[in-house]
Amino acid sequence: MSKNTVRNKAVHCLAFEPKHLTDALALSRQAQWPHRLEDWSLTLALSEGLVAVDAETSQVVGTVLMTPYGEDAATINMVIVDDGWRGQGLGRRLMDEAMTLAGDRPLRLVATSDGLPLYEKLGFREVGTVLQHQGEAGPVPLVAAGEVVPAGAGDRAAIAALDRQAFGADRGLLLERFAERGSCTLLRRNGAPVGFAALRDFGRGRVIGPVVAPDADGAKALIGPIIAAHPGKFLRVDTTADTGLGPWLADCGLRHVGGGIAMRRPASTATGISPAPVSTYALASQALG
Numbered sequence: 264m265s266k267n268t269v270r271n272k273a274v275h276c277l278a279f280e281p282k283h284l285t286d287a288l289a290l291s292r293q294a295q296w297p298h299r300l301e302d303w304s305l306t307l308a309l310s311e312g313l314v315a316v317d318a319e320t321s322q323v324v325g326t327v328l329m330t331p332y333g334e335d336a337a338t339i340n341m342v343i344v345d346d347g348w349r350g351q352g353l354g355r356r357l358m359d360e361a362m363t364l365a366g367d368r369p370l371r372l373v374a375t376s377d378g379l380p381l382y383e384k385l386g387f388r389e390v391g392t393v394l395q396h397q398g399e400a401g402p403v404p405l406v407a408a409g410e411v412v413p414a415g416a417g418d419r420a421a422i423a424a425l426d427r428q429a430f431g432a433d434r435g436l437l438l439e440r441f442a443e444r445g446s447c448t449l450l451r452r453n454g455a456p457v458g459f460a461a462l463r464d465f466g467r468g469r470v471i472g473p474v475v476a477p478d479a480d481g482a483k484a485l486i487g488p489i490i491a492a493h494p495g496k497f498l499r500v501d502t503t504a505d506t507g508l509g510p511w512l513a514d515c516g517l518r519h520v521g522g523g524i525a526m527r528r529p530a531s532t533a534t535g536i537s538p539a540p541v542s543t544y545a546l547a548s549q550a551l552g
C-alpha cells in the first residue's frame with residue numbers, strides 16, 4: 264500500500280481486489296461506460312490493478328488495470344478517476360503504478376479524448392482508430408466466403424493460434440474465459456480453420472469480438488450470421504478504421520457511436536490489418552484489445 268496526497272487530500276493506492284468491484288462499477292457508471300459488474304469481474308480476473316482510496320472516507324476514487332498477455336504485450340485499461348478528483352494528478356499516478364506492474368511488456372491501450380493528453384505525456388503514440396458500432400441488429404446482406412461452423416472444445420488450440428497471429432501475443436487465457444461465458448464460430452476454407460468470431464454478453468447487450476479473419480469478406484461471413492440470429496437485439500462491435508468494416512456494420516443496424524484512439528508504448532507498427540495471414544477485424548473489447 265502506498266499513501267500520498269493529491270493536492271491536500273490523502274489517498275491510498277491499494278491492490279485492486281474483488282471487494283472493490285462495486286465501487287469500481289459506480290465509477291464506470293459515472294463515466295457513462297456500459298460495464299456490468301460481471302464485465303468488471305471478467306477484466307479483473309485477467310488483470311492486476313490498483314484502486315485509489317480516499318483516506319478519509321475509504322471510498323474508491325480511481326481505478327486502473329493492467330492485463331498481461333504473457334511477456335509479449337499488456338493492455339492498460341479501466342483508467343477512471345472520480346470526477347470530483349480529476350485534474351489533480353491522480354490519473355497520472357495510477358498510470359505510473361500500472362506501467363510499473365507491466366514491467367518491460369510493450370503496452371497498448373485505447374484512449375478516450377479525456378485520457379489522450381495524459382497518455383501522450385507518458386510516451387504512448389497513436390497507431391490507429393477504434394470505431395465503436397452498436398445498435399439493434401437489422402437485416403444483413405450475408406456474405407459467403409467459406410464455411411462457418413460452431414466451434415467446439417477441440418478447436419481451442421486453432422483459435423488461440425489464429426488470435427496469436429493476428430494480435431501478436433498469446434491471449435489463450437482470455438479466450439478460455441470468453442469460451443466459458445459465450446460462444447464462438449469458426450471460418451473454414453478448404454477444411455482448414457482460417458478465422459473465428461467470439462460472442463458474449465457485455466454492457467447493454469452482446470458483443471461480437473474478437474473476430475479474426477484472413478480478409479474482410481471472411482470477417483463479414485463470420486459476423487453476418489451472428490447479427491442475423493439476433494433480430495432487434497442490442498449488439499456491439501469494436502472494429503478499427505483500417506478494416507473497412509464500418510459502413511457494412513452500419514448497414515446491418517450497428518451505427519458508429521464513437522470509439523477511441525489505439526495507442527502503443529513504445530510506438531510500433533500499426534494495429535489492425537497486418538502482413539500476417541490473418542488480422543483482427545473486431546476487438547475483444549476496448550479494454551482488452
Ligand SMILES: CC(C)(COP(=O)(O)OP(=O)(O)OC[C@H]1O[C@@H](n2cnc3c(N)ncnc32)[C@H](O)[C@@H]1OP(=O)(O)O)[C@@H](O)C(=O)NCCC(=O)NCCS
Pocket residue numbers: 294341342343344345348349350351352353354355356373374375376377378380381384
Ligand atoms: C482520463 C482521466 C483518468 C485523467 O485523470 P486525472 O486524474 O484528471 O488526470 P491527471 O490530473 O493526472 O492529469 C494527467 C495529465 O493530463 C493533462 N491533461 C488533462 N487534460 C488535458 C487536456 N485537456 N489537455 C492537455 N493536457 C491535459 C494534465 O495536465 C496532466 O498532465 P501533468 O501530469 O503533466 O500535469 C480522467 O479524466 C477520467 O477518469 N476520465 C473519464 C474516464 C476516461 O475517459 N478514462 C480514460 C480511459 S482511456
